[in-house]
Every structure is written in structure tokens, then in C-alpha cells.
Amino acid sequence: MILISTRDRIVERADTLFYEGGFEATSFADIAEAVGISRGNFYHHFRTKDDILDAVIDRRLERTRGMLEGWQGEGANPRERILSFINMLIANRTKIMAFGCPVGTLCSELAKLDHAAHARATDILGLFRDWLTAQFRTLGAGDRSEPLALHLLSWSQGVAVMAAAFRDEAFIGNEVAGMEAWLVSLTENSFKTKEH
Amino acid sequence: MILISTRDRIVERADTLFYEGGFEATSFADIAEAVGISRGNFYHHFRTKDDILDAVIDRRLERTRGMLEGWQGEGANPRERILSFINMLIANRTKIMAFGCPVGTLCSELAKLDHAAHARATDILGLFRDWLTAQFRTLGAGDRSEPLALHLLSWSQGVAVMAAAFRDEAFIGNEVAGMEAWLVSLTENSFKTKEH
DNA sequence: GACAATCTAGGTCGTTCGTCCTAGAGATAT
DNA sequence: ATATCTCTAGGACGAACGACCTAGATTGTC
Numbered sequence: 001m002i003l004i005s006t007r008d009r010i011v012e013r014a015d016t017l018f019y020e021g022g023f024e025a026t027s028f029a030d031i032a033e034a035v036g037i038s039r040g041n042f043y044h045h046f047r048t049k050d051d052i053l054d055a056v057i058d059r060r061l062e063r064t065r066g067m068l069e070g071w072q073g074e075g076a077n078p079r080e081r082i083l084s085f086i087n088m089l090i091a092n093r094t095k096i097m098a099f100g101c102p103v104g105t106l107c108s109e110l111a112k113l114d115h116a117a118h119a120r121a122t123d124i125l126g127l128f129r130d131w132l133t134a135q136f137r138t139l140g141a142g143d144r145s146e147p148l149a150l151h152l153l154s155w156s157q158g159v160a161v162m163a164a165a166f167r168d169e170a171f172i173g174n175e176v177a178g179m180e181a182w183l184v185s186l187t188e189n190s191f192k193t194k195e196h
Numbered sequence: 197m198i199l200i201s202t203r204d205r206i207v208e209r210a211d212t213l214f215y216e217g218g219f220e221a222t223s224f225a226d227i228a229e230a231v232g233i234s235r236g237n238f239y240h241h242f243r244t245k246d247d248i249l250d251a252v253i254d255r256r257l258e259r260t261r262g263m264l265e266g267w268q269g270e271g272a273n274p275r276e277r278i279l280s281f282i283n284m285l286i287a288n289r290t291k292i293m294a295f296g297c298p299v300g301t302l303c304s305e306l307a308k309l310d311h312a313a314h315a316r317a318t319d320i321l322g323l324f325r326d327w328l329t330a331q332f333r334t335l336g337a338g339d340r341s342e343p344l345a346l347h348l349l350s351w352s353q354g355v356a357v358m359a360a361a362f363r364d365e366a367f368i369g370n371e372v373a374g375m376e377a378w379l380v381s382l383t384e385n386s387f388k389t390k391e392h
Numbered sequence: 393g394a395c396a397a398t399c400t401a402g403g404t405c406g407t408t409c410g411t412c413c414t415a416g417a418g419a420t421a422t
Numbered sequence: 423a424t425a426t427c428t429c430t431a432g433g434a435c436g437a438a439c440g441a442c443c444t445a446g447a448t449t450g451t452c
Contacts, residue, residue, distance in 0.1 A: 006399080022308040024220050027439065038401045040443085045399090049440065100304045107361040108296045108304060112218040122361045147370055150358065154371060158354025162346065165303040165318045174343055175350065202429080223409065234431045236413090241429095245410065 007045045009035050011055045018056055019095075019102045023109055050117065057120050060103070064124055068131045078135040079187055082152070085132065086179045089159055089172055097167050101160035103128075128153050140191040148186070155179060203241045205231050207251045214252055215291075215298045219305055246313065253316050256299070260320055264327045274331040275383055278348070281328065282375045285355055285368055293363050297356035299324075324349050335383060344382070351375060 004012075013034040017026045028049065032042040046052040075081030089096065099105065103124045110118040132149035141148055159175045162168070200208075209230045213222045224245065228238040242248040271277030285292065295301065299320045306314040328345035337344055355371045358364070 020308065022220065022305065024218065025309060028441085029438080039441095040402055041400045043441075043443095047441080099308055104357045104361070105304050105308065108301045108357060109218065111360045112216065112295055112301065113221060125358075125361050150367055151371065151374065154354035154358040154367075155351070156354070157357040158350035158352070161300045161304060161353040161357060162321075162350040164307045165300070165321050171346055171350075175347065178347065224411085225408080235411095236432055237430045239411075239413095243411080 006035070006037065006041070010037075010042065010045055010052070011059050014052050015056045015059055018053070018106065020099050023053060023106065023115075024113065050115075053115075053117050054120070057117060057124070060124050061120075061127065064127045068127060071131075078138040079183060082132065082135050082183060083180065085128070085152070086156070086176055086183075089156060089163075089176050093163070093169060093172050096160050096172070097163045097169065100164035101157060104157045104160055125153065139187060141186075152179065202231070202233065202237070203251075206233075206238065206241055206248065207255050210248050211252045211255055214249070214302065216295050219249060219302065219311075220309065246311075249311075249313050250316070253313060253320070256320050257316075257323065260323045264323060267327075274334040275379060278328065278331050278379055279376065281324070281348070282352070282372055282379075285352060285359075285372050289359070289365060289368050292356050292368070293359050293365065296360035297353060300353045300356055321349065337382075348375065 010031060014026070014031045017030055017034060021030070028039055028042060031052070032039045035042070046055065071081050071084040075084055103121065107118065107121045107125065110121050129146070129149050132152055133146045136145035136148045139145075155175070156179075159172060163172050206227060210222070210227045213226055213230060217226075224235055224238060227248070228235045231238070242251065267277050267280040271280055299317065303314065303317045303321065306317050325342070325345050328348055329342045332341035332344045335341075351371070352375075355368060359368050
């Protein structure tokens with residue numbers, strides 16, 4: 001039997017609620033009720049709403065690092081590892097169609113709120129950017145590695161926004177197929193001849 | 197001298213505030229103060245917050261239709277008209293880097309809030325989708341017109357999310373250049389040979 | 393077994409929210 | 423001139439918000 005601390009349960013639930021309902025719209029009471037504890041107990045662990053947001057971002061940073069490390073082990077080569085990234089859109093398609101990308105929507109919300117945690121939320125995207133950059137570099141993309149990484153990350157963000165807006169599962173499939181084809185065309189053509 | 201009705205001034209200001217601060221985080225008092233009227237006066241024009249959201253979406257729908265009609269007249273051919281769409285990212289880059297895409301972020305927020313107006317906000321994206329589809333069809337894209345339209349729309353949404361997260365103006369420029377190159381490659385190659 | 397630290401519960405504070413109401417000012421019509 | 427309608431102002435409401443406090447329950451330590 002695994003015992004999970006109250007603090008961790010709070011962060012876990014808050015993470016879900018922030019994702020599914022937004023940071024601003026989620027109240028202390030909502031989280032406390034979801035965890036099944038009193039507000040007083042909640043306040044013992046987190047004194048302000050910003051504190052729990054920080055904890056949620058920390059959790060996401062850590063889980064993202066873990067996921068990227070997992071992909072690093074899974075894929076035999078960079079191309080397969082990048083496919084693991086792309087496959088996120090398929091694996092999480094139901095939630096994405098309902099709530100968008102957890103990271104992208106949080107960054108967008110914090111940008112509008114002019115919230116101090118915006119930069120740290122963006123760091124999560126930064127983890128993906130840097131990991132993808134490393135993959136493209138291993139593929140031989142050289143100086144184009146980071147622009148390619150940003151492009152693929154941006155591509156997935158666009159798909160998430162559109163999927164949440166139109167609730168269109170077929171669209172996700174089309175775009176994922178496009179990403180895979182793009183990846184193949186990159187490895188087959190561009191990196192051998194070094195022109196742009 | 198042009199007289200603008202109080203109602204129109206309210207909708208205009210609310211549109212800006214919803215964009216820059218988010219729908220949920222913007223209060224009646226915020227809008228009333230921005231317009232320079234009392235809350236009572238405000239309430240005379242809009243009884244609920246949903247009413248003003250509807251009015252803001254109506255305004256955006258109408259302005260979007262107007263913009264698309266304008267592009268229709270500007271561009272000599274479909275390719276140039278599509279460039280007008282792409283150029284939005286450059287023209288509005290400062291605001292996009294600060295607040296993202298007005299339509300995409302609104303759709304994302306309303307999705308999380310499970311708000312009834314989500315579908316109508318998505319209709320704004322639908323206007324762009326349909327207009328772009330018509331352009332690609334004129335270009336000879338046939339059945340691929342709508343997927344191509346969705347892809348370009350999605351692309352721009354991704355760029356907006358990333359630009360707002362990283363506050364990276366150079367990234368916008370890179371992606372816009374990529375869009376333009378993609379558009380050229382489409383018209384030069386794919387539509388003549390009908391394969392895939 | 394006594395004591396200290398931590399955890400939990402729930403009440404309370406001041407503020408702000410969306411919403412509603414009344415009253416007066418201004419315009420319009422007969 | 424009187425009555426009617428629209429516009430404007432600002433107070434008031436109950437509810438919910440983030441934040442804080444006190445007190446009892448639990449756990450750990452010596």
C-alpha cells in the first residue's frame with residue numbers, strides 16, 4: 001500500500017483542476033473539496049493561491065522531465081523519440097479536445113493575468129523545446145535544430161488549440177500524419193544536402 | 197464628429213479587456229471604469245456578463261467578416277489573399293506576444309469554463325476556416341482545400357501560443373517565412389500533380 | 393507518560409463579484 | 423405643458439473569493 005501525503009494529493013488535484021477549469025476559475029474551496037479536506041487544512045499546506053500554482057508548475061516540470069527521460073530510453077533513434085512526442089496528441093486526444101494543452105493554455109492564461117509565474121510555466125515548454133532540439137541535433141540538423149524544435153512544438157500547440165475549439169478528432173489524426181510525414185521528409189532530404 | 201453609442205463603447209472596451217485580461221478575470225466594474233460610466237448605466241445596457249460576452253463575440257464575428265471581405269478585394273489572386281491572412285501575425289505581433297490570439301485564447305478559456313458561448317466563439321475561427329478553404333479551392337486544391345485551411349489556421353494558432361509564451365519576435369518571423377514558403381511550394385508542385 | 397510539533401477542522405474577516413433596485417436627469421411625443 | 427420613455431448614477435443585496443485564526447486531534451520524541 002502506497003501512502004500519498006496530503007500535500008501531494010492537493011497538488012495533484014489542483015493540477016487537474018487548473019487544467020480542466022483554469023487557474024483563475026479554480027478556488028481554494030474547489031481544490032479542498034476535490035481532495036476531501038477542509039479549507040483550514042488546505043491553508044496549512046499552502047498559504048496563498050500563488051504558492052499552490054508554484055507547486056503545480058514544479059510538479060509539471062518534474063513530470064515532464066521524467067517523461068522526456070522515458071522517451072529517451074524508449075526510442076532507438078532520435079526519429080522514434082520525436083515520434084513519442086508527436087504521439088502525445090493521439091494518446092491525450094480526449095482531454096485535449098475538451099481542455100486543450102495543459103501547458104499551452106496555462107501559459108496563455110498567465111500571460112493575460114500578467115502573473116509572475118508565467119515565466120516558470122513557459123519553462124515547461126522550454127523543456128520540450130530543449131529536448132526536441134537535442135533530438136534534431138542528433139539527427140544532424142545542426143543550427144536548424146532549435147528552429148525545427150520550436151516549429152514542431154508550435155505545430156502541436158496549434159493542433160491542441162484547434163482540437164479544443166472544433167472538437168475534431170479527425171483533424172488531430174490528419175495533423176499527426178502530417179507531422180510524421182514532415183519528419184520523414186526532413187530525415188530523408190534536407191539533412192543530407194545542407195541547403196536551408 | 198462621430199457619435200458612438202454608449203452600448204458600442206461598452207462592447208468595444210469589453211472586447212479589449214476580455215482579450216488582454218481574459219473573460220473570467222474581467223469584471224463589470226473593470227469595464228464600467230474603462231468606459232467611464234457607472235455600473236448602473238452599464239447594467240441598463242447588459243443585464244448579465246454572458247450578454248456582454250455575446251455582444252463581444254457578435255462584434256468579433258462582424259469585424260472578422262469585414263476583414264475577410266477586405267482581403268478578398270485586396271488580393272489579386274488567392275495566393276496573395278492568403279498572404280494577407282498570414283501577415284496578420286506580423287501586423288499584430290506586439291499584441292500577440294503579450295496576449296496571444298484573441299480568438300484562440302477566448303475559445304480555450306470558454307472550453308475550460310464549459311461556457312455556452314464556446315460554440316459561437318469557435319464560429320469566429322470557422323469564418324477563417326471557410327474563407328481559407330475557399331481560397332485553396334480557387335487555387336485548385338479540390339478536396340484538400342479544407343484540410344489545408346485547417347492546417348494553416350492551426351499553424352497560426354500555434355505560432356500565437358508560442359509567441360505569447362516565449363515572447364519571441366524572431367520566432368514569429370521564422371514561422372511566417374515558413375508559411376510563405378509552404379504556400380509557394382503548394383502552388384508550384386502539389387496542385388499540378390494530384391498525388392496525395 | 394509528558395511534551396512538542398504537526399495535521400486537521402471549521403469559523404471569520406474584509407473584499408469583490410454579478411446582479412438588482414430606486415431615483416433622478418434628459419429627451420420625445422402628444 | 424404634461425406624460426412617457428430612455429439613459430444615467432450609485433447604493434444594496436447575497437454569495438463567493440482569498441486569507442487568516444483558533445482549537446482540537448494526531449503523531450512523534452524523550
